[in-house]
Every structure is written in structure tokens, then in C-alpha cells.
Amino acid sequence: MVKITFPDGAVREYEPGTTALDIAKSISEGLSKKVLAAVVNGQVWDATRPVYNDSTLKLLTWNEAEGKSTFWHSSAHLLAEAVEAQFPGVKFWVGPPVENGFYYDMDLGDRKVSEEDLAAIEKKMSELAKQGNPYIRKEISKKDAIKYFEDKGDEYKLDLLQNLEDGNITFYSQGAFTDLCRGPHIPQTGLIKAIKLTNIAGAYWKGDEKNKQLTRIYGITFPNQKELDEYLHMLEEAKKRDHRKLGKELGIFAFDDDIGPGLPLWLPNGAIVIEALEKLAKDTEERAGYKRVVTPHIAKESLYLTSGHLPYYQDSMYPPMELDGTKYYLKAMNCPHHHKIFAAEPKSYKDLPYRLAEYGTCYRYEQSGELFGLMRVRCLHMNDAHIYCTKEQFYEEFKSVNEMYLKYFKIFGIDKYVMRLSLHDASKLGKKYVDEPALWLETEALVRDVLIRTNTPFVEVQDEAAFYGPKIDVQIWSTIGREFTLATNQVDFAQGRRFKLEFTNKDNAPEIPLIIHRAPLGTHERFIGFLLEHYAGKFPVWLAPLQVKILPISDKFMEYAQNVLESLKNADIRAEIDDRPEKIGRKIRDTELAKVPYMLVVGEKEVNENKVAVRRQGKGDTGSKPVDDFIKETVVEIKNRG
Structure with a gap:
């Protein structure tokens, strides 16, 4: 029997050759369906890899970073299998997991991957995932590994093999695809329920501009559709917040x-x-x-x-x-x-x-x-x-x-x-x-x-x-x-x-x-x-390049607007007047798009009462205030970096 020590210090005995997946099943059937990999004696292993000696064990699910990484690594292999089905003769370099998802670098010869191809590859990945093919680990000699890739004419994997020591080389296979890989991988492809290929890019082999440019396909996968939908929503929000886009729009x-x-x-x-x-x-x-x-x-x-x-x-x-x-x-x-x-x-x-x-x-x-x-x-x-x-x-x-x-x-x-x-x-x-x-x-x-x-x-x-x-x-x-x-x-x-x-x-x-x-x-x-x-470009007042925009309803109120501007500048508040011959609705819309924190609308009523109609970015009309009160409140807000 082998003794397995769990993270809480509990020790259980199992038959030699048992796997982390077997151990998970012995605890509960529900847990076994969630296990993606395991940490055995400090190293991340396949959940299906046999354990023959006394070991420490931590089961990994989607909730752990190592679990996600293993899931996405296996998804990269699924991507490669789908690409190989669509583009026979393709050669692969590396396909690692990354912070959010995975990618695979590949040599497609003279062929290019279009957006339509990406959709077809994604569909093929879903078909292959549903087959529930196991990820099978095989130890192989360096000699046999070299022969395998020489027969395929794959110079990229042969290059990787140069730096690997004999006795430490493994292949992984799932379905019709076999790859040189140290692993680990999830138990089977059926755990991959939701797939999205996100981008196509170019990548020089080994990151060297002198080498051939390979095609890099990025993707992300999840164990359920709900999490993918949430991620895609976040991506859309991230596009709106892209600092490169906002930096240009806001003149930063x-x-x-x-x-x-x-x-x-x-x-x-x-x-x-x-x-x-x-x-x-x-x-x-x-x-x-x-x-x-x-x-x-x-x-x-x-x-x-x-x-x-x-x-x-x-x-x-x-x-x-x-x-x-x-x-x-x-x-x-x-x-x-x-x-x-x-x-x-x-x-x-x-x-x-x-x-x-x-x-x-x-x-x-x-x-x-x-x-x-x-x-x-x-x-x-x-x-x-x-x-x-x-x-x-x-x-x-x-x-x-x-x-x-x-x-x-x-x-x-x-x-x-x-x-x-x-x-x-x-x-x-x-x-x-x-x-x-x-x-x-x-x-x-x-x-x-x-x-x-x-x-x-x-x-x-x-x-x-x-x-x-x-x-x-x-x-x-x-x-x-x-x-x-x-x-x-x-x-x-x-x-x-x-x-x-x-x-x-x-x-x-x-x-x-x-x-x-x-x-x-x-x-x-x-x-x-x-x-x-x-902030999605909506800086707090103390940081905003322009803190206040004064919007006169017509040219009749320009003199009053100038007086307000002078008072604001005397208080070290960054302000401007929108003196364009536009309707007030257009001025408000444009100032909202420019993400200016405060708009001060001035018309006949404001002139007569020595006030300003205050609008706040994203909140709309907040009421009228005496000019001095607005200045005092804004100065405090800026000073406190609110």
C-alpha cells in the first residue's frame, strides 16, 4: 500500500498504481468529475498518472490556477488536432497556456488562416471535444522521438528535441493527434465545454526576427458556457477601455x-x-x-x-x-x-x-x-x-x-x-x-x-x-x-x-x-x-486634464461665462468655455464624450441668479448652485483627491 498525505494532513492508504482520479472517486463521484490534474510531491501531474510511492497529494480543479493552466494547455493540443484536420501537413512549434487561455504557433506553409477558417477550426474543436478522447501520456526514447518527427519532416519539434535529455521525453496523444510534450493534461477532452478562438497573429520562430514568421492562433476555453459568456462580456468592456484607444481619443x-x-x-x-x-x-x-x-x-x-x-x-x-x-x-x-x-x-x-x-x-x-x-x-x-x-x-x-x-x-x-x-x-x-x-x-x-x-x-x-x-x-x-x-x-x-x-x-x-x-x-x-x-477614461476631478467645461446656451451669455471661467482659474481649477455656435444638447453630448467631470450650463436664469447649472459626468443634471459654492466644493474635492 502507498500512503497519500492530503493538504489538511490527513493520510489514506491506496493500492500502488492508483491515480489522483481514482483517489478523487474514492472521496466522491462529484469531485472526480471536477478534477483536472493533481500536485504530487510538489509537481503538477496528470490526474490519470499512476502513483507508486508514498506521496503528498493536492487535487486540482478549475478553481486553482494550476488547474486552469492544465485545462488551457490541453485545449492548445485540441486546437492543434483541429488545425491538423483542416490543414494537413501543418507543422507545430509550441502551444503553451497563458494568463487567459492558450496559443499555438504553427507553420502553415503558404496558407493563411482567415476569420472563416477560425470559425471552422473552432467548430472542429467542439466536435473533437465531444468525443471525450483521453489524453494519453507515453514515455519515449530520444531516438524514437527523433525518428517520429523525422518521418513527419517536422524541423520544429526536432529542434526542441535537441535540448531534451534521453529518459525524460514524453509524448501525449488524444484522438488522432500526437505531440511532444512534458504535460500535464486533463483526463479527457469532454471536460472542454466552451471554446472561443480569439485572435490570429504572426510570431517569429524562437522570437527571432531573422527566423521564419509562424502563424499564432490564440484561444480560450471554459468548463461551461456561462463562464465563457462572462469572459466575452469582459473582453468587450476591455475593448472600450483599451488605453491605446482612450489615450488617442483624450489626447493623452x-x-x-x-x-x-x-x-x-x-x-x-x-x-x-x-x-x-x-x-x-x-x-x-x-x-x-x-x-x-x-x-x-x-x-x-x-x-x-x-x-x-x-x-x-x-x-x-x-x-x-x-x-x-x-x-x-x-x-x-x-x-x-x-x-x-x-x-x-x-x-x-x-x-x-x-x-x-x-x-x-x-x-x-x-x-x-x-x-x-x-x-x-x-x-x-x-x-x-x-x-x-x-x-x-x-x-x-x-x-x-x-x-x-x-x-x-x-x-x-x-x-x-x-x-x-x-x-x-x-x-x-x-x-x-x-x-x-x-x-x-x-x-x-x-x-x-x-x-x-x-x-x-x-x-x-x-x-x-x-x-x-x-x-x-x-x-x-x-x-x-x-x-x-x-x-x-x-x-x-x-x-x-x-x-x-x-x-x-x-x-x-x-x-x-x-x-x-x-x-x-x-x-x-x-x-x-x-x-x-x-477609469474607462473618466478620470476623477483631481486627475482630469480638463476639470470643468462651461457651456453657454447662446452668445448672449458669453460675458457671464468668461466671468465664471476667470473665477475658476483663480481657484486653480482647469476650465474652458465651449464657444461653438452649437445647440446646448450637442455641447452636452460632446462634453460627455470628452469625459470632462463637470459641465456648467449658463443661460438667462443663471445670469440673473449668479448661479451655474451643474451637470456631472455620467450622472446628468445635479441642480443649480451659486458660482462661489461650486468653486468651494470643487476645490475641496480636488484637494482631497476624491
């Missing part, structure tokens, strides 16, 4: 071929939003004891060699420019510059914690295929800061940074978030990570302690730390449920040594400070992109 930003890809131009309205965000950050940081600094956009190669960024980060930096035999790099990160500012003057323990803040401009060479509106750019303005502190001060400093995040979440109406604690991988020390195993464990424990003691929701992720220390990536969700990586909070135990940073401690001896890198509002680019989608 633009791209230009003569400037270059990934280098946004901030238009006047965008510059206003930037200034409002910077004011929020500067006000918050000033109260928190930060000192503001400004650093150059370029630096000598020696700075980034000292920091270690060139060996670890060079692929993401622009190539150097050379002057008088010295190489200079565009700044990809602010931290080395801030370290030099710390070192510019002697420090004692009385100066710590020492907090430096800057909205620094950085340049990163993102691959062209990864650029996406404001979300992935090559020029970014970062709400950056570095805190130099003692080990004893670390808890309070790191906690204060997290509390700053929470304050911002409240201001922007962000209700759902999680901190992702990114840890190192010990097998990659000296390659991807600084080779200081003891310091890695110590600093990871320090961060974990803060999160646990402050009851902060977090998850741990291996092999995603910064090269110089553990970090927290802040994951947030917009009002329609889209996930974003907003910002980061990092611990650095390496840079202080590299830059020979030190302060004089209480014993009058030199000591190296711990460094916290933090960027609560991330970059202007990513955060404004998020806000455009989060």
Missing part, C-alpha cells in the same frame, strides 16, 4: 515613427495627468521624509560595471555611445546614480534612514515584439526611491513602503491586490543572481517577516528576484478584473558592498547599509495606461 499620448517605437510623446493633456501624479508622489514622499534628487540620463560604463547591471542586464540596455575613448550608456535604472549621491557626503547612523526620491527618466531596449502601448515602452519615467537603513530599521522602513502602497490603492479605488514575494534560485547563484547564499536567505526572511507581521496578502514565487536581492512585485486588478504589475519593492544587499557605501555606526565603526528600492506608482507610462483602463 501619441507615438511617431520619426521618434521611434516604444517612445511615447506626452500630449498637453497627458502632461497634466503626469504633473498631478508627480504632485501626489512628491507630497506623500515629503511627508514621509524623502529627499528629492535629480540625476543625468547617461553615465559612464564604469558605473554600470560597478553596479553589476552590465553583466546581468545588458540585453535590456541601449548600446553604448563612445566619446574620447569612453563608453557612455543611456540610464536604464536610477539606483547606481542614487548610490553615488549617498556616497557624496559622509554619513553617520544619525543620518539613517536616508531616503532619496526621484521621478527619473530611464531607457530600456524592450524587444519590438514586446512593445505594447504604454504598458511596455523604451522610455519610462519612474517613481523611484532608495532607502539606506540599518538592519534594525529595516522592518519599519519596509512596512512604511507597503503602507504607502495601501494609501495609493485607496486613492485610486484599487480594491484587489496581492504582493508577490519573488525569491532567488540557489542553482543560479553566480549566473542570474549574486553569489551570496547566506545573505539571500537572510534578506528573504526579513521581507517575509514584514509581510506576515503586518497581515499583508502575499504569494511566494521562485526564481523571479532581482539579481541583487529579493523583491515584492505588486499585482493589482482594475475594475473589470484585469491584472497588472504595478510596482516593485526590492531589498538590496549587494550594491552597498559594490559601491563601498558606508556610515559610521554608534560604535564609531564603518558599516554597510541595507538598501530598499521602491517605486509605489511604478512608471508614468504603465500607471497611466492602467488608470485609463481602470
Whole structure:
């Protein structure tokens, strides 16, 4: 008998060779119908794979992320089977699950996939799913695997096989389709009840622009039609909120071929939003004891060699420019510059914690295929800061940074978030990570302690730390449920040594400070992109580029409108007059479409009573008010960032 230990600590005994699906059936028939895969001894397995030794077991359903991932991975294989039926001779590269759904890259030769083809493939997938074919795992030797794909003339799978070790190669088959795959997969295709192929795109083989462009088909599947319908509704809402579309309509930003890809131009309205965000950050940081600094956009190669960024980060930096035999790099990160500012003057323990803040401009060479509106750019303005502190001060400093995040979440109406604690991988020390195993464990424990003691929701992720220390990536969700990586909070135990940073401690001896890198509002680019989608372009009053539009009913009331405008501007309220010879209904509609928070309609009654008829974006008429009362209320709303 083998002993199976469940997540709650319960232990049951089963015959050797039993499967997770068998175990689920022994608990309840209903559970067995929901099981998609299982975690066996920490690894995700097929629910139909036999277990021969004592093991820990967690059953995975649609409710777990690993369950969804397995479901979508299996759906990618179902897509490939359907495509092979429609396009004989097709060759496949890779078909992984992604955040929402899956895709498969394929070589169709000279053939193109049309929207009509997509509908036919989707229909074929549904037919194949209803057959309820099992996903069958088969271990195969490398020699036999190579022969199989040589016979098929599939150079893509042969390329994948080059890097696989003999004895660790598996095929998966369902119906008439067989693929090279490490799995895992769901028990059978019949669990896939609702299917939608969402997009056709081009993708270079291995992501290299020099290679052949393959066809990539995206899709998503669900265990029932209701969830698919809800997802498609969310997609439609997301299209309306696409920051690229809204950014253009609202005059926030633009791209230009003569400037270059990934280098946004901030238009006047965008510059206003930037200034409002910077004011929020500067006000918050000033109260928190930060000192503001400004650093150059370029630096000598020696700075980034000292920091270690060139060996670890060079692929993401622009190539150097050379002057008088010295190489200079565009700044990809602010931290080395801030370290030099710390070192510019002697420090004692009385100066710590020492907090430096800057909205620094950085340049990163993102691959062209990864650029996406404001979300992935090559020029970014970062709400950056570095805190130099003692080990004893670390808890309070790191906690204060997290509390700053929470304050911002409240201001922007962000209700759902999680901190992702990114840890190192010990097998990659000296390659991807600084080779200081003891310091890695110590600093990871320090961060974990803060999160646990402050009851902060977090998850741990291996092999995603910064090269110089553990970090927290802040994951947030917009009002329609889209996930974003907003910002980061990092611990650095390496840079202080590299830059020979030190302060004089209480014993009058030199000591190296711990460094916290933090960027609560991330970059202007990513955060404004998020806000455009989060608010659907309807910024709160304090952030709106134009806060008030005055709508005179006719030219007779233009003088009064000008007086109202002057009063608003004197109160630092951003306002304009719609002086077009249009009917008031048209002016109201156009102002609604422009997403201006307040409209002030002025006519004969308003002039006689020294009032304005107030309309609020999305709410309509809210009644008449004296001009001074409206101004007082709006000034308070702006000040409080309501």
C-alpha cells in the first residue's frame, strides 16, 4: 500500500498504481468529475498518472490556477488536432497556456488562416471535444522521438528535441493527434465545454526576427458556457477601455515613427495627468521624509560595471555611445546614480534612514515584439526611491513602503491586490543572481517577516528576484478584473558592498547599509495606461486634464461665462468655455464624450441668479448652485483627491 498525505494532513492508504482520479472517486463521484490534474510531491501531474510511492497529494480543479493552466494547455493540443484536420501537413512549434487561455504557433506553409477558417477550426474543436478522447501520456526514447518527427519532416519539434535529455521525453496523444510534450493534461477532452478562438497573429520562430514568421492562433476555453459568456462580456468592456484607444481619443499620448517605437510623446493633456501624479508622489514622499534628487540620463560604463547591471542586464540596455575613448550608456535604472549621491557626503547612523526620491527618466531596449502601448515602452519615467537603513530599521522602513502602497490603492479605488514575494534560485547563484547564499536567505526572511507581521496578502514565487536581492512585485486588478504589475519593492544587499557605501555606526565603526528600492506608482507610462483602463477614461476631478467645461446656451451669455471661467482659474481649477455656435444638447453630448467631470450650463436664469447649472459626468443634471459654492466644493474635492 502507498500512503497519500492530503493538504489538511490527513493520510489514506491506496493500492500502488492508483491515480489522483481514482483517489478523487474514492472521496466522491462529484469531485472526480471536477478534477483536472493533481500536485504530487510538489509537481503538477496528470490526474490519470499512476502513483507508486508514498506521496503528498493536492487535487486540482478549475478553481486553482494550476488547474486552469492544465485545462488551457490541453485545449492548445485540441486546437492543434483541429488545425491538423483542416490543414494537413501543418507543422507545430509550441502551444503553451497563458494568463487567459492558450496559443499555438504553427507553420502553415503558404496558407493563411482567415476569420472563416477560425470559425471552422473552432467548430472542429467542439466536435473533437465531444468525443471525450483521453489524453494519453507515453514515455519515449530520444531516438524514437527523433525518428517520429523525422518521418513527419517536422524541423520544429526536432529542434526542441535537441535540448531534451534521453529518459525524460514524453509524448501525449488524444484522438488522432500526437505531440511532444512534458504535460500535464486533463483526463479527457469532454471536460472542454466552451471554446472561443480569439485572435490570429504572426510570431517569429524562437522570437527571432531573422527566423521564419509562424502563424499564432490564440484561444480560450471554459468548463461551461456561462463562464465563457462572462469572459466575452469582459473582453468587450476591455475593448472600450483599451488605453491605446482612450489615450488617442483624450489626447493623452501619441507615438511617431520619426521618434521611434516604444517612445511615447506626452500630449498637453497627458502632461497634466503626469504633473498631478508627480504632485501626489512628491507630497506623500515629503511627508514621509524623502529627499528629492535629480540625476543625468547617461553615465559612464564604469558605473554600470560597478553596479553589476552590465553583466546581468545588458540585453535590456541601449548600446553604448563612445566619446574620447569612453563608453557612455543611456540610464536604464536610477539606483547606481542614487548610490553615488549617498556616497557624496559622509554619513553617520544619525543620518539613517536616508531616503532619496526621484521621478527619473530611464531607457530600456524592450524587444519590438514586446512593445505594447504604454504598458511596455523604451522610455519610462519612474517613481523611484532608495532607502539606506540599518538592519534594525529595516522592518519599519519596509512596512512604511507597503503602507504607502495601501494609501495609493485607496486613492485610486484599487480594491484587489496581492504582493508577490519573488525569491532567488540557489542553482543560479553566480549566473542570474549574486553569489551570496547566506545573505539571500537572510534578506528573504526579513521581507517575509514584514509581510506576515503586518497581515499583508502575499504569494511566494521562485526564481523571479532581482539579481541583487529579493523583491515584492505588486499585482493589482482594475475594475473589470484585469491584472497588472504595478510596482516593485526590492531589498538590496549587494550594491552597498559594490559601491563601498558606508556610515559610521554608534560604535564609531564603518558599516554597510541595507538598501530598499521602491517605486509605489511604478512608471508614468504603465500607471497611466492602467488608470485609463481602470477609469474607462473618466478620470476623477483631481486627475482630469480638463476639470470643468462651461457651456453657454447662446452668445448672449458669453460675458457671464468668461466671468465664471476667470473665477475658476483663480481657484486653480482647469476650465474652458465651449464657444461653438452649437445647440446646448450637442455641447452636452460632446462634453460627455470628452469625459470632462463637470459641465456648467449658463443661460438667462443663471445670469440673473449668479448661479451655474451643474451637470456631472455620467450622472446628468445635479441642480443649480451659486458660482462661489461650486468653486468651494470643487476645490475641496480636488484637494482631497476624491
